[in-house]
Amino acid sequence: MDIAVTKLEILDWIMHLRDQAKVEKVLALKAEMENEIVAYNAVGEPLNINEYKAKADKGLKDIEEGRYMTDDELFNDMKSW
Numbered sequence: 001m002d003i004a005v006t007k008l009e010i011l012d013w014i015m016h017l018r019d020q021a022k023v024e025k026v027l028a029l030k031a032e033m034e035n036e037i038v039a040y041n042a043v044g045e046p047l048n049i050n051e052y053k054a055k056a057d058k059g060l061k062d063i064e065e066g067r068y069m070t071d072d073e074l075f076n077d078m079k080s081w
Contacts (some may be wrong), residue, residue, distance in 0.1 A: 017023050037046040047055065062068060069077070
């Protein structure tokens with residue numbers, strides 16, 4: 001089955017739920033999925049999807065604002081380590 005069709009079926013099912021307990025279970029599943037580890041940072045610390053997106057957005061902003069080093073700059077800097 002196509003994922004788009006499946007998602008529409010789930011959406012329709014959720015829209016017709018009348019039992020608050022079931023709605024709360026769906027919300028709990030959503031919260032659990034949002035806390036799922038999707039990546040690790042450079043020092044090995046786990047990141048959930050929200051943390052990962054925030055790090056990516058910060059990196060893009062740093063690039064836009066000129067806060068980065070080129071490969072050559074990094075290589076020259078490493079010579080003094």
